Each structure stands twice: as C-alpha cells, then as structure tokens.
Amino acid sequence: MKCLSISQPFADLIILGKKTIELRSWNTSFRGEFLIHSPLKVRTEDSKRLKIGKKFVTGAIIGKAILYDVKQYNSIKEIKSDRKFHFASKKFQNKTFGFMLKNAKPFRIPIPWKGQLGFFEVKIPKTKIKNKEIVSEIIDEEYRYQWIGHH
Secondary structure: OEEEEOOEOHHHHHHOOOOOEEEEOOOOOOOEEEEEEEOOOEOHHHHHHOOOOOOOOOOEEEEEEEEEEEEEOOOHHHHHHOHHHHOOOOOOOOOOEEEEEEEEEEEEEEEEOOOOOOEEEOOOOOOOOOOHHHHHHHHHHHHHHHHHHOO
C-alpha cells in the first residue's frame, strides 16, 4: 500500500479529519487510499502556532486517508483562501499543489516504520496466529472496544 510521510502536528490534524488539504511542491497522479506516516522530526514552531501542546507519535504509521484529487494553486491568494483546510504558515515557498483528502482514520496502535520521501510502498507482514483462543480473545476485545466506543 502507498504511504506518505507528513510531519507532526499535520499528520495528527489529518487523521483527526481537521486537515483536508496537504500542500506539496510536487504533483501526483496517484488517487486512492494511502497510509499516513509520522516522521521522527516534529515541527515545533507549527505546534506552537496552532496551540497544540501534546506529545506526538513519531516514527510510525498512524492512520490512513483517501487522496481523491489534486488542486493546483496559481497564486498565494488562492493558497491563503484555503488556509482553514491546510493550516500552513505564511511560508508557502514552492507549495503549489494541494492533495485533497477525505475519510481519514487514525490507527489505535501505530505501526513503527521508517519514512521516505514522496509516496512509498509499504508491505505490512500478516501475522499468522495459530492459537484459536488468542484469536477469539482479540476479536472479543475489538468487539468490546467498538461497542463501548459507541456509548
């Protein structure tokens, strides 16, 4: 599956559904579901500016989203008009493409992973659990978690 490294606090804002445009200096023809990787480096200036004072998960895949379109920006004015969707600072530099995101979801358990530049391929190995009692306990725990989460 495709994966994209996005610095904190922006990765968290995406998986929480608050950030729906990811600014980039490059375009992509990719469309579809992808994993969101949070690299080791945290953008502390942006965290302070956005008043987010929590400890972030880093060095892991923390969720997923769907990239459904790419918007090309032709002026700084256009980028500024979408600020409530991308939360970028005033330093836009060469950011002329906005990856349009939807259906973002966080993972309850982050997957430790080393990031790369651009979209990169991730193959998460499937675990083969042979003990059926353990599988049953995991399914029961997941069911309880979902049931409690809805009340």
